[in-house]
Amino acid sequence: MLDLVAKKIFLTKGKGVHPDRLTSFEYALRDAGIAGTNLVLISSIFPPGCKLISKAEGLKLIRPGSVTFAIYSRQESNEPHRLMAASVGIAEPKDKTKYGYLSEYVSFGETEKEAGDYAEDIAAQMLASSLGISFDVNKSWDEKRQQWKISGEIYKTRNITQSAVGDAKGNWTTVFTAAVLIL
Numbered sequence: 020m021l022d023l024v025a026k027k028i029f030l031t032k033g034k035g036v037h038p039d040r041l042t043s044f045e046y047a048l049r050d051a052g053i054a055g056t057n058l059v060l061i062s063s064i065f066p067p068g069c070k071l072i073s074k075a076e077g078l079k080l081i082r083p084g085s086v087t088f089a090i091y092s093r094q095e096s097n098e099p100h101r102l103m104a105a106s107v108g109i110a111e112p113k114d115k116t117k118y119g120y121l122s123e124y125v126s127f128g129e130t131e132k133e134a135g136d137y138a139e140d141i142a143a144q145m146l147a148s149s150l151g152i153s154f155d156v157n158k159s160w161d162e163k164r165q166q167w168k169i170s171g172e173i174y175k176t177r178n179i180t181q182s183a184v185g186d187a188k189g190n191w192t193t194v195f196t197a198a199v200l201i202l
Contacts, residue, residue, distance in 0.1 A: 056081055104134035106178050
């Protein structure tokens with residue numbers, strides 16, 4: 020049986036601008052360093068025992084043409100001056116034998132910080148619910164974060180977010196973020 024549990028994961032992001040929508044996406048992938056791979060979008064589990072590595076280290080471990088599993092987020096627009104963001108959030112459990120969560124989030128009109136915080140919030144909520152940690156969804160992100168810290172079950176949350184303002188000439192602008200898994 021094939022063991023497809025990732026041992027390592029890295030985060031990357033990019034932005035692309037071009038008159039053609041698909042080419043704009045290609046440019047965002049190039050900016051992220053993963054355009055030469057065949058991306059496969061997967062659901063949002065941070066595997067048990069998986070190690071988060073740097074982008075530089077991760078890029079050395081993938082080959083052009085390889086099938087590459089990723090949790091990714093993409094937002095695009097050809098509306099001039101439109102603020103957009105794409106984010107992937109991560110919530111890791113303290114117990115490394117348990118799995119964590121990743122989240123994908125896209126938005127219009129939010130800053131990079133706002134979108135990133137929300138992506139972290141989503142990932143942390145999924146992890147908290149899987150661990151049986153109670154929380155009030157109506158509380159602010161900071162209040163929920165405090166509840167999770169007190170529980171001692173959530174080790175760390177983080178995000179990678181790319182934001183951009185739509186090209187002034189109406190070219191397609193694409194923002195892209197990904198958590199790339201290394202098997």
